[in-house]
Amino acid sequence: MVDKLNEYQGVSGRLHSTRDKCKEKWTQWKEEHPQGLRGAVREALFAIPNSDDAPDRVVREGEYSDLFRRKNRLELTRISAAVMGIEFAYAGETAFVSPTLLQIGVPHQQMTLVWALSPLIGFFMTPLLGSLSDRCKSKYGRRRPFIVLMSIGVFLGLILVPNGEDIGYAFGDEGFVNKTAVPSVLGPRSSVLETEGTNHHPWGVLFTVLGTVLLDFDADACQSPARAYLLDVTVPEDHAKGLSTFTVMAGLGGFMGYALGGINWDETSLGALFGGHVRAVFFLITIIFIVCVSATITSFKEIPLSEIKETEEYNKLNDRDEEENQFREEQDGLKKENASYGSLNQPDEPVDEISPDPNQPTLTIPEGHGEPLSLKHYLISIIQMPKSLRVVCLTNLFCWMAHVCYSLYFTDFVGESVFGGNPAAPVGSESRTNYEAGVRFGCWGMAMYSLSCACYSTVIEKLIKKLGAKKVYVGGLCTYSCGMFMLCLLRARAAVLLFSWTAGIMYSTLFTMPYLLVAHYHATGMWDSEGGGSGQQRGIGTDVAVVSSCVFVAQLLISVIMGFAVKVTGSTAAVVAVAATLAATAAFTATKITYLDL
Numbered sequence: 001m002v003d004k005l006n007e008y009q010g011v012s013g014r015l016h017s018t019r020d021k022c023k024e025k026w027t028q029w030k031e032e033h034p035q036g037l038r039g040a041v042r043e044a045l046f047a048i049p050n051s052d053d054a055p056d057r058v059v060r061e062g063e064y065s066d067l068f069r070r071k072n073r074l075e076l077t078r079i080s081a082a083v084m085g086i087e088f089a090y091a092g093e094t095a096f097v098s099p100t101l102l103q104i105g106v107p108h109q110q111m112t113l114v115w116a117l118s119p120l121i122g123f124f125m126t127p128l129l130g131s132l133s134d135r136c137k138s139k140y141g142r143r144r145p146f147i148v149l150m151s152i153g154v155f156l157g158l159i160l161v162p163n164g165e166d167i168g169y170a171f172g173d174e175g176f177v178n179k180t181a182v183p184s185v186l187g188p189r190s191s192v193l194e195t196e197g198t199n200h201h202p203w204g205v206l207f208t209v210l211g212t213v214l215l216d217f218d219a220d221a222c223q224s225p226a227r228a229y230l231l232d233v234t235v236p237e238d239h240a241k242g243l244s245t246f247t248v249m250a251g252l253g254g255f256m257g258y259a260l261g262g263i264n265w266d267e268t269s270l271g272a273l274f275g276g277h278v279r280a281v282f283f284l285i286t287i288i289f290i291v292c293v294s295a296t297i298t299s300f301k302e303i304p305l306s307e308i309k310e311t312e313e314y315n316k317l318n319d320r321d322e323e324e325n326q327f328r329e330e331q332d333g334l335k336k337e338n339a340s341y342g343s344l345n346q347p348d349e350p351v352d353e354i355s356p357d358p359n360q361p362t363l364t365i366p367e368g369h370g371e372p373l374s375l376k377h378y379l380i381s382i383i384q385m386p387k388s389l390r391v392v393c394l395t396n397l398f399c400w401m402a403h404v405c406y407s408l409y410f411t412d413f414v415g416e417s418v419f420g421g422n423p424a425a426p427v428g429s430e431s432r433t434n435y436e437a438g439v440r441f442g443c444w445g446m447a448m449y450s451l452s453c454a455c456y457s458t459v460i461e462k463l464i465k466k467l468g469a470k471k472v473y474v475g476g477l478c479t480y481s482c483g484m485f486m487l488c489l490l491r492a493r494a495a496v497l498l499f500s501w502t503a504g505i506m507y508s509t510l511f512t513m514p515y516l517l518v519a520h521y522h523a524t525g526m527w528d529s530e531g532g533g534s535g536q537q538r539g540i541g542t543d544v545a546v547v548s549s550c551v552f553v554a555q556l557l558i559s560v561i562m563g564f565a566v567k568v569t570g571s572t573a574a575v576v577a578v579a580a581t582l583a584a585t586a587a588f589t590a591t592k593i594t595y596l597d598l
Contacts, residue, residue, distance in 0.1 A: 064264030064303050067233050076245040078299045079233060082147060082226045083246055084253035084294025089154050091257025091450070092285045095443050096278050097161060097212050098412045099435075102423040104165050104204050108572075114209050116559035118216035119552035126221070126549065128272045128348055133225055141302020143229035149452025150225070151293045155216030155286065160211025162282040168204025181414045220551075224294065233300040253292075258450060259410075261443030278442070293392055338476050382546050386527040388594040389543065391430055392517050395546055395593060398586035399477065399510040400554030404581035406449070406484070406503050408555075409562060413575040414442030415446035416431040418491050441493065445500040452504025458511055469513065469598040476509035491573065504581065514547045 071079070101111040129146065136142040160167070227246065234242045265271035265280035273282045385393070415421045421435025463472045481504030487495050521527055522543070558578075565574040 006228060007240045018057070022376055045497070055118045064301060066300055068235060070243070071234055071238050072579050073241075073245065074244045075299070076234070076238065076551070077249065078231075078295050079230050080230075080246040080249040080296070081292040081299075082151075082224075082296035083223060084249040085221055085289040086154070086219050086226070086492065087250050087253030087450075088257040088285045088292070089215060090255050091160070091446070092261065092282055093161070093212070093215045093441075094407045095258060095261045095411050095446060096281070096439070097215075098276065098409055098492075099415065099423055099439050100161060100164075101205075101212070102412065104168075104201065104208060105424075106205060108566045112409075112559050112563035112566075114212055114559070115216070115404075116556045117213045117558075118220070119215055119555040121213070122220060123552040123556075124411055126224075126545070126552075129221060129224075129505075133228070135305070135370040137305050139304050141232075143225040143232060144302055146225040147222060147293065147297055148230065150218040150222035151289070153214045154222060154289065155210045156260050157213075157215025158205050158289065161215060162276075162279045164206075164208030164211055165201070165204040167207045168201050168250050172205045172512060173201035173205075179594050190230060214436040218430045218534045229302070232302060245458050247260065251450055251457070254450030255454065257285060257446050258443045258447035262442060262447060263442055275317065277436070287409060310379075323324050335496070383544070385515060385543075385546065386521075388516070388521065389546075391589060391593050392514050393547055393550055395473075395586050395589040396510060396514045396550040396594045397554055398516075398552045398582050398589060399506070401558050402477075402484075402579045402582035403503070403510060404481065404555050405562065405575050405582065406506075406550075407446075407556070409572070410446060410500075411439045411442035413551060413572040414438045414445065414496055414571050416572045418442075418493060441445045441496065446503075448497055448500040449503040449507070452501040453507045455503075456505050456508040457512075460508055464598075465518075468595075469516065470593070473509065473513045473593070476505050476513075477587035477590060480506035480509075481587060484583065488573050488576045488580060515544060515598065517593065517595070519548060520596060523563065524596060526596060536590035576583075 097114075098111060101114060102108070106114070133142055133169075136145060138145045155414055159177050160347070165173075227243075230242050230246055233237060262280050265277045268280070270283075271277055271280045274283055289381055414422070415423065415435040415438030419434045419438030419441070420431070420440050421433070422431040422433050425432035460472065467475075480502045483499035487499045562575065562578065568574075
């Protein structure tokens with residue numbers, strides 16, 4: 001016995017123990033999957049899962065019967081394809097818009113202010129679009145018309161951003177005759193821009209900025225109806241699986257979108273055909289975006305609003321509305337609220353029930369049949385909120401500010417501070433070539449960030465259960481803060497790839513923890529550790545919208561701050577330095593959040 005114990009001590013003993021556990025798990029897996037690995041993969045992709053408990057709903061027949069059955073993984077992938085296209089477009093935007101604006105002569109301080117236009121519009125338009133979507137009477141459904149409308153805006157943005165300068169020349173900007181044929185990472189550049197004091201081409205700036213606003217606003221806004229569409233055309237038993245598929249598709253879209261930007265298209269025939277790296281990238285992204293959105297909107301028909309109101313489920317729900325509302329208010333102190341871009345209620349699903357999957361709380365906004373969420377209600381809910389929710393919003397604001405620093409200005413930081421380039425240098429010069437190489441390399445760093453986000457999202461639920469919400473929340477923010485701080489100090493190529501992984505942890509954290517906390521507050525009916533309520537009736541849909549609005553305020557503030565920070569420090573290293581500081585501030589405020597034993 002003693003010899004046996006000695007044998008399993010130390011590193012060798014742990015290896016033996018790990019080997020035995022792996023063998024045990026492999027044996028267990030083979031018993032559960034007698035069809036083998038190929039059969040398990042086939043079942044995961046094509047098999048429609050069976051629910052342990054039969055759904056207490058009427059399975060309809062006819063034109064919309066597919067909406068009332070379980071979906072397999074491939075069907076969920078097709079439904080979620082739009083978000084992959086959106087993330088491709090968003091990758092092109094965040095990687096190249098800032099360098100493009102600098103290339104056409106916009107100074108750093110003015111360039112950062114351009115990013116303030118979209119969030120300013122989005123802050124006020126989000127509740128309005130949600131309300132219009134909920135009441136849309138189109139024969140094509142409530143969500144798909146908005147997906148198509150916003151996709152048109154994204155498409156126009158993808159056309160205008162890389163071609164704004166040329167369009168400006170067509171409208172009369174000076175310098176078209178002297179335009180150089182030397183290709184660059186940002187496309188052909190007018191020689192007039194290389195001369196001091198001649199950076200004046202207002203039409204080119206106007207169309208590029210217009211494309212930026214269209215692309216930024218519509219890419220963000222299109223995700224909401226895309227999520228709601230997924231929830232509308234799937235049964236509640238598939239929501240968790242569908243939402244996880246939605247996240248994976250988004251992560252893969254971002255990863256591949258940034259990877260496209262990391263390839264040197266100038267050395268390919270496609271780059272020569274379109275006249276530069278950025279135009280080639282945006283052309284590919286545009287094609288992929290169209291294919292992805294088309295796959296989603298042609299997947300399943302939505303039930304028009306007029307027919308929803310005629311269904312037996314809707315009538316049954318209305319008949320027992322008063323009784324259910326009274327019961328819930330007595331038990332939970334919750335009030336049904338309509339949220340922007342919610343899913344259709346099913347008779348067997350309580351309207352204020354929250355998905356048990358904490359990875360996707362942002363995607364399970366409930367929806368009632370009461371008054372739509374108005375801008376007035378939205379603004380009042382921001383002013384009159386419980387203290388605990390105010391701390392969550394403050395933390396989320398700092399989180400988004402820290403992340404926006406990275407996502408919008410990272411490639412410019414790599415091009416200037418890591419590669420030592422200059423976007424305003426003459427085309428073909430060493431400084432300009434270094435900047436262009438840095439922009440491409442920065443895309444690979446952002447690809448690592450997207451991949452990290454997708455990977456971390458698969459384990460964050462387990463970490464929350466094992467370590468608790470507070471440690472996961474604070475730990476994720478501290479990890480990102482340390483990563484950005486080290487990147488600011490080292491400014492090395494390897495550091496760009498390595499510490500970009502911490503940005504993925506941050507992104508997954510800010511998309512998970514605030515909404516998990518809001519759901520927990522509503523599920524328990526408490527807003528503080530003493531069991532106190534908010535002092536007023538609040539809807540979870542409204543609170544989710546309020547928390548989500550932090551991204552607009554964050555981008556607006558960073559747009560003002562970043563240009564000033566770069567000007568004062570004289571270096572784009574201020575980008576990651578500010579990101580590290582804001583993440584550390586968010587980690588501090590996260591320690592003050594009321595977690596209620598979560």
